[in-house]
Structures are given as C-alpha cells and as structure tokens.
Amino acid sequence: MKKSTIDVRISPVSRLLCMNAQQFQHQVLCYSDKLYRMALSVLKDDSLSQDAYQELMMRLWEKRSQLKMIENRQAYLLTSMRNLCLDMLRKQQPNGVLPLNAASTVPDPHQLTEEADMVNNISRMIDLLPEMQRTIIRMKDVEEMEMTEIAKIMSLTENAVTANLSRARKKIREMILTHQQQEKMLYEQRK
C-alpha cells in the first residue's frame, strides 16, 4: 500500500495557531499510522477503523493542552486507541459485553488458492487470533516495539506478553503448516 503524507491545513487567518498545529503534528500525528494499524488489528474492519481513528484524533486535538504532560506519548496513544476500539466493539454487542474471539480455524484451502495471495492470507490468519494475541504479535512483529512498552500498553507483565506472543506465533505456525498440508492434498487430488 502506498504511504500517504499527513495533511494539515491551516487557514492564513489563523497563523497564530501554527505552533499548536505543528506541535500536534509532531507529538501526535507522527503516530498516526501505528494508531490506525492498531485500530485495524482490533476492529478488523476498514470503515470502523477509520471512524475510530478520526474519533481519537478529534479527542486528542480537543485535549491537546494536556498531551504535553504525558511522558510516554506512544504508549499513551496506543492504549487510548485500543481502549476506544474495545469500547466500539462492546457497543456493537446487544449486551455490551466484548465479543468472544473467533475460533482459530484455518481458512478454507479452496478459498486460499483462489485468492492466490499467501501474504494476505497470513494477515487473515493473524486476524483469527484472539484480540490480545493478534495485537501483541502485531506490536512486536509489525511495529517492532519493545516488550516493556507492549506490556505497558496491554497492562500486562512482560512474562504475560511473552506467553501471549508465543501462543500467537505457535498458532500461526500451526495454521501455516495445516494450510500447506491442505494445499498438498489439493494438488495431489488434481493430479
């Protein structure tokens, strides 16, 4: 996917506000992509993720004066985004309870071969993991974040993060192996 630049439009009348907007860009908007990817990981939906991202940005902009006091801004922002997404998931449920994670089943091999894009399928496999595991694996392997920071964002101990990461990676490996076996079987059947 092509990377887009962050668009910050400032009217000439409000030149005095440039500093605020610039500070906001340096302190918050520089984490935009990570925040949006976090939303995608939790919500697994483009449209909902965009809504969550815009909502969070609006809230942060309104409370921008308080952001200066936050020491670990990245952890704070990612935690805020995850909490917002989890709230959105809760609101979608009639009983207000967070939905249970989907069963970690391997996607249908027919479907996979049709899509013929293993890279995309890996992303789908990750999406099948429980929310905590998929968020952790993405923070570690996509965002390349430190374990201490992941632990802080997830409100877990480092050991718990390691355990969840290990479980997530093992499940992915199992899915990859199962998928390969199914592909082999399909190949042999076609022969």
Added chain:
Amino acid sequence: MNNVNDILNNYFEGTALPEEEKRLKEYFRSDTVLTEHEMYKPLFAAFNEEKQISAPIFVIPVKKNDKKPFLFRKLWISAASIAAVMLLVVILFPLKNKTEISSGDYVVFIHGKAISDPKKAQVYADKMFMQANEIIRTSYEPLVEANTIHKEMDADKIFDDLSQKINYIKSANQ
C-alpha cells in the same frame, strides 16, 4: 541452516533475542531462503506489508475549535474588560454603603439599622413625632391646671375684687 532452525524455534517460542529476530527477518527478506523455510516467507512478508498501511488523512479542525481572529479577539477582550469593571463597581458599591456614609446620603438609623428609603424614614419619623407630642401634652397637663389655679388664687386680685365689692356695697348704702 541449523542456526536458522534454532532461531526460528526460539522465535515461535517467543524467546528469540531482538538481534536474532532481526537476523531472521533479514534472512526471509533475502533471496537465499531455503526450500524448507519457504513456507514461513509469507509470514515475514505479511509483517512488512502491514507496516506499509498508512492512516487516513486527519484535518485539524482549525475553524471550529481554535481561537477567533486577532481583531475579533481584541474587541471581545475590550468588551469583557468593561463588563468586568462595571461588575466590580456594582459589587463594591453596597460594601461602601455598609462601611461608611457620605454626607449626601439619606440614611436614618432605627434600632441600629440604616434605612436609606426616604418614604420609610418619613413615615417612621412622623410616627415618632406624634408619640413625642402626646407625651409632651400629657406631661404638661397638670402644670397647666396648676397655673390656672395659681392665677385664680392670686391674693392681689382677690383683694382687689373684694375692695371693689365693698366699695359697691358702701355706695349702695349711702
């Protein structure tokens, strides 16, 4: 190869060191991936691909949330200052009345209470004057009676009256 397998195992156990993970990612990004490791190549490629996902554009809502233009703000500040000063005067004025009374003020103290309403003060003063008048009238009544008696009991007058009467009788007898 064994080394890659070990690192791969550590990776899936979640115990690989950051340097090992870095090496692993570099290995799968290269063209020298062994056939037995090919199945894991999409995994690391997927991570790289996901990293390319970028956020939608967020436009800072300058007009809605930010301060008004300079001239407008200046006018607003001036108006607010005037209003603040007027409010201060209104707040302080009663305090001044309570603490000190200027010569021009119409104030009457009744039982230690300052009354500035002229009508109320007038009514109260009239009432008090009526009471005082009644007191004076009733107090001077015995004195008036005594004066009347004193006038009636005047010896000179009595003797004058008596001498007049005697003279009258004398003249009548002659």
